[in-house]
Amino acid sequence: xxxxxxxxxxxxxxxxxxxxxxxxxxxxxxxxxxxxxxxxxxxxxxxxxxxxxxxxxxxxxxxxxx
Numbered sequence: 001x002x003x004x005x006x007x008x009x010x011x012x013x014x015x016x017x018x019x020x021x022x023x024x025x026x027x028x029x030x031x032x033x034x035x036x037x038x039x040x041x042x043x044x045x046x047x048x049x050x051x052x053x054x055x056x057x058x059x060x061x062x063x064x065x066x
Contacts, residue, residue, distance in 0.1 A: 001060040002044070005033035007051055021050045 008015060019029040022043070031037035032047075039047060048055040 001035055002032065002038060002058050003060055004029075004039075004047065004058055007053060007058060008033065011051060013051070018047065018050065022046060 004018075008018060015029045015033055016026055018024075019026045022029070024043070028037070032039050044058060045055050048058055051058075
């Protein structure tokens with residue numbers, strides 16, 4: 001599970017913009033945002049760098065999953 005959708009919303013950034021920055025398709029970013037698909041660790045770190053956040057901020061704490 002990830003928080004990409006929430007971080008994008010908080011920063012006022014669109015999925016389309018993130019797709020362009022990462023070189024991923026809009027559909028891939030949309031699937032990440034909806035937690036249909038999870039990014040690889042490499043992609044997670046890339047997204048975190050682009051969004052200027054730490055990678056751990058894109059992850060859902062285990063406590064929230066229970």
